[in-house]
Amino acid sequence: MTDAEQRSLARLEVRERGLRRGAVLVRENEPTGELFILKRGMMMSYVLLDDGSRQILRFLFPGDMLGVSGLVYRRSPETVVALTDSAVCPFDRSEMTGIVTMHPRLAAIIMAVNQMERVALTDRLAALGRTSAKGRVAALLLEIRNRMRALDKGIVDTFTLGLTQEEIGDATGLTAVHVNRMLRQIEDDGLIAREAGRVTFLNEGALAQAANYTDRFSGIDLSWLPEAR
Amino acid sequence: MTDAEQRSLARLEVRERGLRRGAVLVRENEPTGELFILKRGMMMSYVLLDDGSRQILRFLFPGDMLGVSGLVYRRSPETVVALTDSAVCPFDRSEMTGIVTMHPRLAAIIMAVNQMERVALTDRLAALGRTSAKGRVAALLLEIRNRMRALDKGIVDTFTLGLTQEEIGDATGLTAVHVNRMLRQIEDDGLIAREAGRVTFLNEGALAQAANYTDRFSGIDLSWLPEAR
DNA sequence: CGGTAAATTGACCTGGGTCAATAAATGTGG
DNA sequence: CCACATTTATTGACCCAGGTCAATTTACCG
Structure with a gap:
């Protein structure tokens, strides 16, 4: 990865926010704001059905991008919570557009990761x-x-x-x-x-x-x- | 969408290939080659389990991109077949890199569609x-x-x-x-x-x-x- | 040292699967 | 256009994997 690419990615991780076990980072149906990169800890995302049952969609590990549906949906389709004490780096959607515009190869890598997921x-x-x-x-x-x-x-x-x-x-x-x-x-x-x-x-x-x-x-x-x- | 963007997308659809109902476009575990855009008809993708049972993953409609996992996997993780007589437009992976490089906004739109899927x-x-x-x-x-x-x-x-x-x-x-x-x-x-x-x-x-x-x-x-x- | 969440286990129930027999629908060759 | 062959749809009888309920036991926590 080039220096410029690494600098762009590093800019996503300038801020850091700690989360206690059980803390809700994103709540289903609430307005989406920032995106996040999971820095430390283990988290999960899930949806709740009408009858109160829960379906866990995914377990999240350091390096994973969280709340990406916020790119597309005004309200989050899923809840994201911490399973252990964790740390996330929030960043704005506009950072994403910047990366896609300036670093096509990073855009392609993100698309590849999406496919794997x-x-x-x-x-x-x-x-x-x-x-x-x-x-x-x-x-x-x-x-x-x-x-x-x-x-x-x-x-x-x-x-x-x-x-x-x-x-x-x-x-x-x-x-x-x-x-x-x-x-x-x-x-x-x-x-x-x-x-x-x-x-x-x-x-x-x-x-x-x-x-x-x-x-x-x-x-x-x-x-x-x-x-x- | 700009003219240049439309021209780039149109280049994905220069060739066209017809498929009879039941025809297999991509077979699970076989080497991946081209990607496709579904032009007409209805298709589906599925996986087969060891015991012979089948899980249909997705139904595909005109406008959908098919075989995208070929971007990432050497062998296809899924089978794609036509449910009705259909037509697809095959294109090379390199076309995708071209689009991502030249049209960041199209790259972003593709990422958005991925999220919706x-x-x-x-x-x-x-x-x-x-x-x-x-x-x-x-x-x-x-x-x-x-x-x-x-x-x-x-x-x-x-x-x-x-x-x-x-x-x-x-x-x-x-x-x-x-x-x-x-x-x-x-x-x-x-x-x-x-x-x-x-x-x-x-x-x-x-x-x-x-x-x-x-x-x-x-x-x-x-x-x-x-x-x- | 309680007190609450999580894990275990038994008894019993039911949603959905299995098997099998027909009936309908859809093709196909002539 | 017709007779036959092959899917596909339906339905009944019966079974079982996984759910429900309830009672303990164990682990974790302030």
Whole structure:
């Protein structure tokens, strides 16, 4: 990445705002304002349905851009909250237009990241539509571990999930009770071990098979990106 | 839109390729090549799971860009097929880099459309995770009608669905048998009428309520787009 | 050291799936 | 235009994965 590109991106992170666990950064249906980059911590986005049930849409990790729907919608289609104490860097929509205008290659990279997120969403769509409860829970465990490992190479088979079983249920379309049963079953099958909120993969291959997991990290090709300006 | 912008977009549509109903345009796991713009007809994208079940990810209508994941992935994560006789305009990835480089405002518009598609996906995720079979079928009927109406203002309450009940099931995460029962129930409730593959909305309000439907068309704000170059 | 949120587990229920048989609709070759 | 073949739609009977409800137990927190 060129110096100019890095400077433009750095400008998105001049301000920083801390968030306590549970703090709401963006609330569904409220006017959208700034966008954010997640600097530290873990967050999630969700929607609430009329009957009060919740669907968690996505877990957010450092480096992710938050509240991007604010670019397009006057009111936010989703709520964004902190799952752990976190820090975000707010920036204005106009910063985005500046980047797109001045750095076409960054614009292309943002489009590429959007595509990767879209594919992650369609993978979850297929999981909710067509896989068993056990498979969905297994898929969630793999997804969280993979995201954590991408940020911290020290994480391999053991990690702190940091989610309640109710949250796992709201992400996978299950009830907390059934999530509990599925975790127990996965544990009894010898695929994972659990203790004090930490999960250890004992048989990642079998877990991936149960989850119908497809690795999307390999197979990425960004050779089409334009030259840096 | 400026002349230059229109010329650039028109260059994406110089070639045209016809597709018969059922023709596969892009096959899952096969190398990605060109991108496409759907010119005429209706198509869909889907993934197949290990057990042979299918999840339909999206229905595609004229104006939609197809195979965009080819920008990022060496092999396609999804299959794209024609639901009716259709026509697409293939173009090379390099055309995309050209547009992004020369027309920042078009790049921004593409990013905006991506966001709208992402929100449509999260709406479906919430439907699969947290709504009843009847609600999901109702939501699908509304979605298809709305997309058709956006292209043909003449369509109001009556339209040709153009999907088998098995396809509706693969989109909503249900079996064809249960889709049949839900359609019958929605009909018996007086919300729709059916005859010869055509559906008529008799009580759109109740249908929207059953579907937990949220209108995303209003509420769009593109004031942040950069100036045309 | 309470007090509240989260995890577990059992008993029982139901929305949606499975299987199977027909009926309708849509094509196709002649 | 007709007879036959293949999808697609329907419906009934029955089953089960996952939900509901309720009671404990355990972990976390000020």
